[in-house]
Amino acid sequence: MTRTRASHGIARLSPSLSKSRYISGLKCPKMLWWMVHEPNAPELQGDDGLQVMFARGHRIGELARARVPGGILVDVPHHELEKRVAATAKALAEGARAVYEASFFEDGIFVSVDILERQGGGFVLIEVKSTLDVKDEHLPDVAVQLHVVRRAGLSARRAEVMHLNRKCRHPDLSNLFVRENVTPQLRTELRAVAGRAASMMEALAGPLPKVSIGPHCTTPYECPFLERCWPPLPDYHVSTLYRIRSKRVAELVEDGIETLQDLPPKLTPVGPARRQVRSVKTGKVVVERGLRRALAALKPPLAFLDFETVNPAIPAWPGCGPYAQVPVQFSCHVLTPGGLEHHGWLADGAADPREDFARALVSACAKAKTIVAYNAPFERLCVDALPRRHSTRRRAA
Ligand code: SF4
Structure with missing residues (x-):
């Protein structure tokens, strides 16, 4: 039996911080302030891209849980914080081998741990990431969870990031994940959690903090409030x-x-x-001296080619690894003595698109002696990555 302080009940949970708010506060206190005080701000309303990201994260989370089987999922709506904490305490008290979405509230911070695995006399905290490596920005994320779990009275000796494995190849997904121990890298971050959280809560209780714009606005990801803080850029700004x-x-x-x-x-x-x-x-168009010579070297007929690709995180077709680029659409304009011919192809459905893509591509380029692409290395990479029986090689300019 494991009894956490949470299992004794908490009157009302109204945390000032969650894990994601803590991470936002590290990036910028002003961004955190707006997120908390203006939760319905238009900048925070998700678009289709965000929904796709959530769906992907959800699927990866499910597959990750299957790697630590036999656990109990805290299947309580995300906004019902108190019930989530109580369900976690119950699962732990019943001796669950693992708890998925294990929820805790300590020091004014609410966290949900992707997987809390019982090992020996203690626990391993596992944060699931859809990346191919552990990244520096994962460390504060894991540290705040470890801090809260320990403050809840659990003996969590080890923290891991479970991320996608670049060596995995469809159809064998048994090695889709790699588990990396990040406990040694967390020491400094862990020590800083309580102080940082207290400063963030103090800032949240005051007026909008003053923060200058800078590289933190766009790295490691773009702040949603960029347009509020950044003045309109002059023409030919250095960012262009x-x-x-x-x-x-x-x-x-x-x-x-x-x-x-x-x-x-x-x-x-x-x-x-x-x-x-x-x-x-x-103020003039620049035409380099070598341009005429370079263009003359292209043997006609020319085909102007452009690919669109998908790169699913979870490999979907034979031989593909996580995030492998697979072409699903092309546009090809062939310049012939008779004029410009257009050929196009678009995958339809979830089946492996590569064989049909390769056949359509060979047919579209049949009259061409030279293939031109704006970013030729990318198109060449896509063709090279096609399974050999589908591949076709032509000189790409
Ligand atoms: S744009 Fe920059 S300064 Fe403004 S809230 Fe975002 S991160 Fe902070």
Whole structure:
């Protein structure tokens, strides 16, 4: 029997913080304040993309639980916090081998642990992630859960991240997950939880915190309130520079360099970005000297090809690993002496699209001597990844 403090009952649960709010507060106290004080803000209303992400996370969670079988799921609506904590306490008191969605409330923080597995005389806390590796941003997430579980009186000696395994290949999904012990990496994070949570709750009780914009607004993910905080950008803002990183944008802006016109010669980039800056500074279209020669080298007829792909987290077709890119649509314009011909193909249904895709692609490109794609390495990668019996090779420009 394991008795947690939660099992003695809690009068009313109205936590100021949840795990996700704690993580938001680490990113930015202002973002947390808006999330708590304006929960119905339009920026927080999910779109179809978010629903797809939730559905994916839900499915991965189910499969992860199957890797730690024989547990009890806390199957109580998410907003019924008190009942969730009570159901967890009951499952633990009954000696459950594992508890899925195990819920605890301590120090004003509510957490739901994906999997709490009983091992020896204690517990292993398992956080399930849909990534292929443990990432730095997972650590505060696991630390706040471990802190709350320990404060609830449980002996949780070990914390793990269970993430997708890049070596897994359909149809054998028995090794879909990898479990990594992250306990040693949590020491500093764990020590900081109580103090950080107290500061966040204090900030939440006050007025909107003052926070300057910076790289934290876009990394490791984009803040939903970007448009509230960031002023409208001037034309040719440095963020429009070809392939520039958000960290570099922040550095340039901090140095007073707002637009591409402001870039001093010593900071002129290389490659296509250099051409872009030259064009902006001169106000003219730049046509490089070598362009005519490069275009003349393309042997007609030309086919202009563009793929669309899907990359399911859970491998869906033979030979695919997690997030393998599989082409499901192409558009092909073939420039012939008689004019421009368009060919297209779109997968229909959940069946393996690759054989039909390959046949349609070979047929569409049959008249072409050179295939041109805006991002040719990507299209080449997709063709190379087709199972050999489906693949077709042509020179891609
Ligand atoms: S845009 Fe930046 S400063 Fe504004 S709330 Fe979001 S993270 Fe904070």
